[in-house]
Amino acid sequence: NAGVTQTPKFRVLKTGQSMTLLCAQDMNHEYMYWYRQDPGMGLRLIHYSVGEGTTAKGEVPDGYNVSRLKKQNFLLGLESAAPSQTSVYFCASSYWPVRAYEQYFGPGTRLTVT
């Protein structure tokens, strides 16, 4: 049982390049979330999904797109990376309905945009 895994762990992009971050969970969780964490700050919600085939915007969705084609995977895309998107990205999942509020986090992806 690997929990929540994220791929890649590190990435450096040039301004304007695109990339996709992959989050996978093997706990059969319904809800999945993408956050970003900037230095000295808490996490901010980018997008979330309440089930396969669904996505919704969070607090800071601009510049990002997401897809949840399979229940176990939640993809975060950057179509045209900007330096302001330099951050650490965390994926999380939670189990609805029994323990819908406790989130399990992945180890993070450190992204630098130059």
Added chain:
Amino acid sequence: SQQGEEDPQALSIQEGENATMNCSYKTSINNLQWYRQNSGRGLVHLILIRSNEREKHSGRLRVTLDTSKKSSSLLITASRAADTASYFCAGGTSYGKLTFGQGTILTVHP
């Protein structure tokens, strides 16, 4: 925008002492959660208190919630060096969404 403020931003104590962290939030919440983050790692859930509860205990952790003041506190008793980490409060709303505070960096000296 962040859910609210955490106080203090940094806390340094000796092993065996108690550590208290405070959190204030701005909007209506269903629950208040605390997470721990070790340096360079993901967050780990510590404890959740629902909006209709006032106090909850889990091992060496005690959390309180005052919805009239929109504030919460986390007490870690008998701190250990292994408790050194950043601690975040997060207000829970619909669909399990969380809004995080800025965190308290706790350092426990052996």
